[in-house]
Amino acid sequence: MRGAAALVLLVAALSGKGAAGGGCPAQSLGCKCGAERTKSPGGAPAPRRRVVCSGGGLPAPPEPQLLPDGTATLLLSNNKITVLENGSFFGLWALEKLDLKNNLISTVQPGAFLGLPELKRLDLSNNRIGCLSASVFQGLPNLLRLNMSGNIFSSLPPGVFDELPSLKVVDFSTEYLTCDCNLRWVLPWARTRTAQISERTLCAYPRRLQGLPLRGVRDSQLGCAGAPELHTHHLIPSLRQVVFQGDRLPFQCTATYLDNSTQIRWYHNRQPVEEDKRTGVIVEESLIHDCTFITRKGREEMAPSKKNARKKYLKSQESLNP
Secondary structure (H helix, E strand, O other): OHHHHHHHHHHHHHHOOOOOOOOOHHHHHOOEEEEEEEEOOOOOEEEEEEEEOOOOOOOOOOOHHHOOOOEEEEEOOOOOOOEEOOOOOOOOOOOOEEEOOOOOOOEEOOOOOOOOOOOOEEEOOOOOOOOOOOOOOOOOOOOOEEEOOOOOOOOOOOOOOOOOOOOOEEEOOOOOOEOOHHHOOHHHHHHOOOOEEOOOOEOOEOHHHOOOEHHHOOHHHOOOOOOOOOOOEEEEOOOOEEEEOOOEEEEEEEEEOOOOOEEEEEEEOOEEOOOEHHHOEEEOOOEEEOOOEEEEEEEEEOOOOOOOEEEEOOEEEEEEOO
C-alpha cells in the first residue's frame, strides 16, 4: 500500500513538470522561471510567468514547449544565439516582452516572430544583423517598442515596418547607418503613422549629416548624388611588406557592400592582379557578409627562383559599376 502511494506521488510530480502544468522544463538549459502578477480588468490577479535565460551561452532560443504557460517575459540576452528561425517562438501566446540583445544574431528569417500576438516590446540591439527582409516582423500586431540599435546594417528595406500597425517607438541606430536616398522612405512613413523614430537613431553617413537625429533631417537632404561614402575599407597588409624566399604573402580587402554591382579588384603598379598558379598568385572569389561587407582574399607564394627578399605592395580598389 505504501509503495502504491509512493507511485501515485511520483506520477503526480512528473505530470506537474511540463510547461502546461506550470513547471519549468527550461531549467535544464540553465533558465530560471518566476511568477509575475498583475491585475486583470476584473480585478482578479492574472498569473504570468517570467523566464530568465540570460548569460547562459545558449546557441539558440529554447523550444517554446519548454516554457511554462503564461510566459509574459522572456529574457535571452548575452547568449550566443546566431539565427532566429521561422517559428522560433510560435505558441507563446501570452508573451509581452522579448529581450534578445547582446547575442550574435546575424540572420532573422521571415516568420521568426509568428505566434506572438501579445508581444509589446522586442529588443534586438547589439547583434550582427545586416540583412532584413520586408516580411521579417510578421505576426506582431501589438508591438509598441522595437530596438534594433547596435547592429551592422547601413539601411533598411522599404516596408520593413508595415507589419507593425501598433508601433510607437523604433530605434535603429548603427555605426554604419547611411542617411541617403535609400532611407528616404522612412520619414514619410513615420509622418503617416503613430510611430516615432527614436532621437537616438543618428545618421553615421554621409559626413555632412553625421551625428544628426534621422527624424530631424529633411527629405531633400537624403540624396544619393555623387560618389558614395564607404563606411568600411580595410586592407591587409596595410603597409609595404618584406617577403623572403619560401614565404607566403596573404592579402585581404574588406569594403562596404552596396549592391550586386560591388566588386573588389587587386592592382599592383596600376595593373590588375590576375590569378596565376604557375607563379604562385592565388586570388579567391569575393564573399559577401550579412549584406554589409564584401571581402576578397588572395596570396602570393614566393618561389625559390625569385629574389630572397623584395618589397611588395598590393593595393585594393573597390569598383562600383553603374
